[in-house]
Amino acid sequence: MTEAERRAALEAIAAEVRDCTRCRLHEGRTRAVPGEGHPSTEVVLVGEGPGMNEDRQGRPFVGRAGDLLVQLLASIGWRREDVFITNLVKCRPPENRDPEPDEVAACAPYLRRQFEALDPALVVTLGRHSMGRFMPGTTISRAHGNVAPADPATGARDALVFAMYHPAAALRTPAIEQASYADVARIPAALDDARARRSGSGPGAPAPATPATPVSSSAAAVPSPTAPAPLERPEPDSPAVDQLTLFR
Ligand code: URA
Ligand code: SF4
Numbered sequence: 001m002t003e004a005e006r007r008a009a010l011e012a013i014a015a016e017v018r019d020c021t022r023c024r025l026h027e028g029r030t031r032a033v034p035g036e037g038h039p040s041t042e043v044v045l046v047g048e049g050p051g052m053n054e055d056r057q058g059r060p061f062v063g064r065a066g067d068l069l070v071q072l073l074a075s076i077g078w079r080r081e082d083v084f085i086t087n088l089v090k091c092r093p094p095e096n097r098d099p100e101p102d103e104v105a106a107c108a109p110y111l112r113r114q115f116e117a118l119d120p121a122l123v124v125t126l127g128r129h130s131m132g133r134f135m136p137g138t139t140i141s142r143a144h145g146n147v148a149p150a151d152p153a154t155g156a157r158d159a160l161v162f163a164m165y166h167p168a169a170a171l172r173t174p175a176i177e178q179a180s181y182a183d184v185a186r187i188p189a190a191l192d193d194a195r196a197r198r199s200g201s202g203p204g205a206p207a208p209a210t211p212a213t214p215v216s217s218s219a220a221a222v223p224s225p226t227a228p229a230p231l232e233r234p235e236p237d238s239p240a241v242d243q244l245t246l247f248r
Contacts (some may be wrong), residue, residue, distance in 0.1 A: 001117070006039040009117035013110055017090045018058075023106035025049075025091035025099070031058035035086025035114060040247045042121040043083040043191060044156075045069075046111070046130045048166065049099050055092035060085045065167040068177070069126070072167065072184045082246045084118055086111065088130055098129060112155030121194040123150055123159050124187065127166030134161040145183040147190050160194040162187060191246075 001009070014034035020026060033050040036059060053063035061069050061080075070080050089099040089107045125131040128140040135148045143163040150156040164184065170177040
């Protein structure tokens with residue numbers, strides 16, 4: 001697909017989402033939140049579902065969690081418009097409750113079609129619900145900072161999944177915020193692994209990319225920080241990651 005075709009496919013999906021009544025979540029929404037980002041990006045971020053600010057604006061991650069997400073991306077020299085950001089469910093659950101399994105299932109075809117249009121190399125899950133969809137059978141405290149092959153049934157045909165804590169959890173808990181900065185710093189390497197795997201030229205291909213070393217274990221969770229980890233921000237003039245390398 002060309003970029004124009006991808007953009008058109010994403011816009012068609014978004015138009016359907018805005019009118020969707022496939023599950024009960026449509027009843028309480030102000031605006032559906034289809035997702036947004038660069039149509040040619042290789043990286044898709046998947047959160048849980050819209051919150052109050054997202055529901056009002058019709059855009060993903062525009063509240064405080066979104067501000068932190070932008071800061072996390074900035075710590076590796078990326079901008080939110082360089083990736084595609086969406087959610088498991090596109091309409092806000094009442095009182096921000098967890099989405100029910102039948103709601104996630106009803107909404108899944110939209111995410112699958114977004115993956116088919118974008119064909120990402122790397123899917124980054126934000127939070128345990130999103131992780132559970134792509135990396136079943138593990139826990140967020142074990143999986144964060146690690147990759148696993150994506151199940152092609154999700155629509156991500158040939159991708160790695162990288163798990164992160166939800167930024168809202170990072171806002172509540174400084175140790176999780178610190179871990180999130182450490183995790184996001186691994187994303188560029190995970191993207192390189194994902195690309196190598198797709199091209200069949202990676203070290204050890206076709207085996208899955210080497211998982212990143214777990215950041216924490218249950219025994220030694222994250223050291224209690226006095227301040228968020230001072231992540232090496234790339235120099236403005238020499239970004240650690242060439243912006244162009246984010247795109248196909
Ligand atoms: N939390 C999410 O999971 N998604 C959003 O879009 C905003 C907050
Ligand atoms: Fe449709 Fe998804 Fe919204 Fe449910 S959450 S009404 S399936 S767009």
